Amino acid sequence: MKANFHIWTAFFWLTLWEGVSLFLNQPLLLPSPLSVAARLGELALTASFWESVARSSGRVLCGFALGCGVGTLCAVAASVRPRLREALYPAVATVKSIPVASFVILALVWLPSRSLSTFIAFLMTFPPVYLGVLEGIGRADAQLLEMSRVFDVPLTRQVTAIYIPAILPAFRTAVSLSMGLCWKAGIAAEVIGLPRGTVGERLYNAKVYFLTADLFAWTVVVVSLSVCLERVSLWALDALSRRVGA
Numbered sequence: 001m002k003a004n005f006h007i008w009t010a011f012f013w014l015t016l017w018e019g020v021s022l023f024l025n026q027p028l029l030l031p032s033p034l035s036v037a038a039r040l041g042e043l044a045l046t047a048s049f050w051e052s053v054a055r056s057s058g059r060v061l062c063g064f065a066l067g068c069g070v071g072t073l074c075a076v077a078a079s080v081r082p083r084l085r086e087a088l089y090p091a092v093a094t095v096k097s098i099p100v101a102s103f104v105i106l107a108l109v110w111l112p113s114r115s116l117s118t119f120i121a122f123l124m125t126f127p128p129v130y131l132g133v134l135e136g137i138g139r140a141d142a143q144l145l146e147m148s149r150v151f152d153v154p155l156t157r158q159v160t161a162i163y164i165p166a167i168l169p170a171f172r173t174a175v176s177l178s179m180g181l182c183w184k185a186g187i188a189a190e191v192i193g194l195p196r197g198t199v200g201e202r203l204y205n206a207k208v209y210f211l212t213a214d215l216f217a218w219t220v221v222v223v224s225l226s227v228c229l230e231r232v233s234l235w236a237l238d239a240l241s242r243r244v245g246a
Contacts, residue, residue, distance in 0.1 A: 031213040040217040048197070056117065056199040057225060060186040063118040064178065067125025072171075074126075075133035085134070092127045100124075100185045104192045113193035117186035117200070124181040132174030136167030165241075172237045179233060183226035 014033050021032040031039075043049045078085035100120060107119050140162050148158050190200020199218060206214035 028210060028212055031216060035213050036216040036220065039213040040220060043214070043217055052197055052199050052202055053221065053225070055197055056187065056190060057229075059114075059117040059198075060121045060182050061229070063121025063123075063186065064125050064182045066118070067122045067178065067182075068129050068175070070122070071126045071129030071174075072133050075130045075137065078130075078134055079137040088130070092130060095123050096127045100188055101192065104189045107189070108193055113195040116189040116193040116195065117198070120189040121182040121186040124185045125178040128174040128177050128181075129171065132170035133167055136170040137163060139170075140166040168237065168241050172234060172241070175233050175237060176230060179230040180226055183222055183229075187222050 017030075017033050021027075021030045024030050027035065074084075074088060078088055103120060103123060104116060107116055111119055144162050145158065147153075148162065153161075187200050187203065190198045191204050192200075194201050194204060199222060203215060203218050205211070206218060
C-alpha cells in the first residue's frame with residue numbers, strides 16, 4: 001500500500017505539472033517534466049555534471065558529519081557540566097534563529113567560498129543534533145543507571161546498554177531534520193558564494209542565462225541527493241538501533 005501511494009502521488013504531481021506547463025505554453029516559465037527529464041539525461045552524460053555533484057556532496061556531507069560529531073560531543077559535555085549547557089544555550093538559540101543568508105554573507109568575510117557549504121551545513125546540523133542528544137541523555141532510565149552504579153557496571157557497558165538506546169530515537173529525528181536543512185542551506189550558500197564547479201554555481205548560471213530546464217534539472221538533483229542520503233543515514237541508524245535493542 002505504501003509503495004502504491006508513493007507512485008500515485010508522483011503520478012498526480014507530474015500530471016499536474018504537465019497540465020500547467022501545457023496551459024502556460026511558456027517553456028521559459030515552466031518547462032514540461034519530459035523536457036526537464038531530457039535535459040537531466042543530457043547533463044548526466046557529461047563529466048562536469050558528476051564533478052559538480054561530487055564536489056557539492058562532499059562538502060555538504062563533511063559539514064553534516066562535523067555537525068553530528070561536534071554536536072554529540074558538546075551534548076555529552078553539557079550533560080555533565082550544567083555551566084557549559086548554560087553557556088551554549090545562547091549560541092544554539094542564535095544559530096537556530098538567524099537566517100541562512102546572514103550567515104553566508106558573514107562567512108564570506110571569514111572563509112573562502114569553497115568552504116561556505118561545509119560551514120553552513122555544519123551550522124544547520126549542530127543545533128538539532130546537540131539538542132537531540134542532550135534530550136536523549138536526559139531520558140536515560142535513572143533506575144538502570146543507579147543499578148549499574150550499585151553493581152559497578154563499567155562505563156562502556158552503561159553507554160552501550162543504557163545511554164545509546166535512549167539517545168538513538170532523538171538522534172534519528174535530528175539526523176532526518178538536519179540532512180534536509182544541510183542540502184537546502186549548503187546549496188543556497190553555493191549560489192551566493194559561487195565556488196567554481198559546484199551545484200550552486202550551476203543553479204546560478206541557469207538562472208542568469210534563463211535556462212529554466214537546467215534550473216529544474218539541477219533542483220531535481222538536489223532533492224534526489226537529499227532524499228537518498230537521508231534514507232541511507234536513517235537506514236544505518238535503524239540497523240544500529242536493532243543491534244543495541246533501542
